[in-house]
Amino acid sequence: MKVSSGEYWLGIDCGGTYLKAGLYDHAGQESGVCRQSLPVLSDHPGWAERDMPALWASCASCIAALLRQQNVSGAQVKGIGISAQGKGLFLLDKAGNPLGRGILSSDRRAGDVISAWQRDGLHQQIYPLTRQALWAGHxxxxxxxxxxHQPERYQQIGTVMMAHDYLRYCLTGERGCEETNISESNLYHMANGGYDARLAEMLGIAEISAALPPVVGSAEICGTVTPDVAALTGLTAGTPVVGGLFDVVSTALCAGLHDEFTLNAVMGTWAVTSGISAEMGERENHPYVYGRYAGGEGFLIHEASPTSSANLEWLNRQTGGMAFDEINRAVSALPKAGTDVLFLPFLYGSNQGAEMTAGFYGLQSLHHRGHLLQAVYEGVVFSHMTHLNRMLERFPQAKTLRVTGGPARSEIWMQMLADVSGMPVERPQIEETGCLGAALAAMVGTGVYATFAQAQRHLHFAVKRLEPDAGAQMAYQKKSQRYQFLIDALGGYHARCAAADSQGKPHHD
Incomplete structure (x- = not known):
């Protein structure tokens, strides 16, 4: 079989459910992508873990399969980058071996830790330094x-990392924490640009400062492929591996964010709205989450919650399964905002209070599966507007919304987002933003481009644009208001339940 010619950059994307590896030429054109599913292990309620050796085995086999499928030799791969889901915790012991399972950002075991910190007012002390919220997945x-709860394990910690740091360590044997991700860990002083030992001390984990590896840049070459890895994957020993990217940063890069006139909405398991700024704001109306942008070129500012398309995937599994095209046809056949059926998209978490859970309201016997699907589409958009409206306060000049993620493939869903928001919605035609963003980091690191901004300017992808329908916006505004009324009413319900529980009385709701 003929081996393909040319030079390629390998981008690896380690997400919540899949690991993907893609090959790209210097212009960002995709040669091929290999995907492997990643199991989430949950031995206890609220736990979300990943077997670390199994994760590396999946990564190595995915790389090997990609090179075979594309008939590419290891010598043709000129650089490697990794993009990954942010936060979570991947630990090595003092001998450099995995210390238990990796913990994902969706893990909720530390809820009581957060409650204790909030009671102590720690968020108000930490936020001005870190520009981060306090939540369980950090x-x-x-x-x-x-x-x-596991003091013996704690004493064995040798290195603190996150998912792409661990995979980079497996490729190279070198330890480091990549900046776009570690900057959102609450261990990093955002203004000073590095670790601050005071933070670990304030959080009651002062000992951990000794286990923090060096902060490395997104495009910084942090090591090279080892001979053992080369034999396992088909890569060439000595191939440079760069720091990589937090996947939200990868997406923002591929969405073309470069000024304050465009925002990026990511719709996947998480609903994320991001913007970039050269400076940190002062005295802002909302405690926005900040992170370092790729290459240290400003800051990524974002709002997020796990309230997006995973809700649709759940409903589809429970109702027999439909192809995505079939779901879109079912929703498009109904009048816009044509029913009183509401859905709260809080199956995996909420942006309306920790006690809020998912549910339908307004169902009658006349409703069918299409109405349920439409309500999920609407609920996801209404929830996303919570974040978008806050971001528009921070970025009042923003006029366009660039959308990436699975729902961006649905014209009906994206038109709904345009109608509800009143903003033009643009969809970059890029299938795998995580892989491409990681490959761009490798291109910058190996000198193909001097900066990430220059790399962005050399990307040439089609962008599909949808304009808002002013007439539909009025109908959606009414339904969106009802959505918020329902949330407010349920807030009262939960408050009464909590009060009754604290008094040991039966509920009368």
Missing amino acids: PVSLLRWIKL
């Missing part, structure tokens, strides 16, 4: 939980 929350 490395610091998980480290504190391990210290309290």
Whole structure:
């Protein structure tokens, strides 16, 4: 079989459910992608873990399969980058071996840690330094939980990392924490641009500062492929591996964000709205999450919650399964905002309070599966508007919304987002933003481009644009208001339940 010619850059994307590896030429054109599913292990309620050796085995086999499928030799791969889901915790012991399972950002075991910190007012002390929220999936929350509940494991910690740091370590044997991801760990002082030992001390994990590896840049060459890895994957020993990217940053890069006039909405398991700015704001109306942008070129500012398309996937599994095209036809056959059926998309978490859960309201016997699907589409968009409206306060000049993720393939869903938001929605025609973003980091690191901004300018992908329908916006505004009324009413319900529980009385709701 003929071996393909040319030079390629390998981008690896380690997500919540899949690991993907893609090959790209210097212009960002995809040669091929290989995908492998990644199991989430949950031995206890709220736990979300990953077997670390199995993750590396999946990564190595995915790389090997990609090279075989594309008839590419290891010598043709000029650089490697990794993009990954942010936060979570992947630990090595003092001998450099995996220390238990990796913990994903969706893990909720540290909820009591967060509650204790909130009672102590720690968020108000930490936020001005870190520009982060305090929540269960952060490395610091998980480290504190391990210290309290698994003290023997805590004492064995040799290195603190996150998912793409671990995979980079497996490729190269070198330890480091990549900046776009570690900057959102609550261990990093955002203004100063590095670790601050005071933060670990304030969070009750002072000992962990000794286990933090060097902060490495997104495009910084952090090591090279080892001979053992080369034999396992088909790569060439000595191939440079760069720091990589937090996957939200990969997506923003591929969406073409470069100024404050465009925002990026990511719709997947998480609903994320991002913008970039050269400077940190002061005295803002909302505690926005900040992170370092690729190459240290400003800051990524974002709002997020796990309230997006995973809700649709769940409903589809429960109702027999439909192809995505069939779902879109079912929704498009109905009048816009034509029913009173509402869906709260909080199956995996909420942006309306920790106690809020998912549900339908307004169902009658006349409704069918199409109405349920339409309500899920609407609920996801209404939930996303919570974040978009806050981001528009921070980015008042933003006029366009660039959307990436699975729902971006649905014209009906994207038109709904345009109608509800009143903003033009643009969809870059890029299938795998995580892989491409990681490959761009490798291109910058190996000198193909001097900066990420220059790399962005050399990408040439079609962008499909949808304009908002002013007439539909009025109908959606009414339904969106009802959505918020329902959330407010349920807030009262949960407050009464909590009060009754604290008094040991039966509920009368």
